[in-house]
Amino acid sequence: MGDVYRNANASASSSSSLNSSSHDTEDDHTIAEILTEEEKLSYDNHKLGKRPATYSLAEMQIEGDGNCQFRALADQLFQNPDYHKFVRKQVIKQSSG
Structure with a gap:
């Protein structure tokens, strides 16, 4: 068993x-x-x-405030993310015209 x-x-x-x-x-x-x-x-x-x-170009940390894409472009183009408003206006102008 x-x-x-x-x-x-x-x-x-x-x-x-x-x-x-x-x-x-x-x-x-x-x-x-x-x-x-x-x-x-x-x-x-x-x-x-x-x-x-x-x-x-260089990778940078950009503030994520809704303007980050434009801040990033401004930083790369003008070495200053504070120019994001100018970049946004130019992009909109180019897109609509």
């Missing part, structure tokens, strides 16, 4: 191992996808980080 118990236990353990192995494989696949995506993002960020230098 002890042998029957051991065999049933071994079968349950083997079945549990297969389920665990399948789950581990799915986890490994998910982790690989996440790592691949992180590597791609890292490469894209690295590549994007070099782009401003191509045009003799």
Whole structure:
């Protein structure tokens, strides 16, 4: 009777191992996808980080107040983000005319 118990236990353990192995494989696949995506993002960020230098520009922290795009343009064009109103007017003028 002890042998029957051991065999049933071994079968349950083997079945549990297969389920665990399948789950581990799915986890490994998910982790690989996440790592691949992180590597791609890292490469894209690295590549994007070099782009401003191509045009003799520099990445700067700009106040996020709704004018940030125009502040960024003003900073790059005039080395002063405070000229954002002038840049906005010029963009609007160009867009509407």
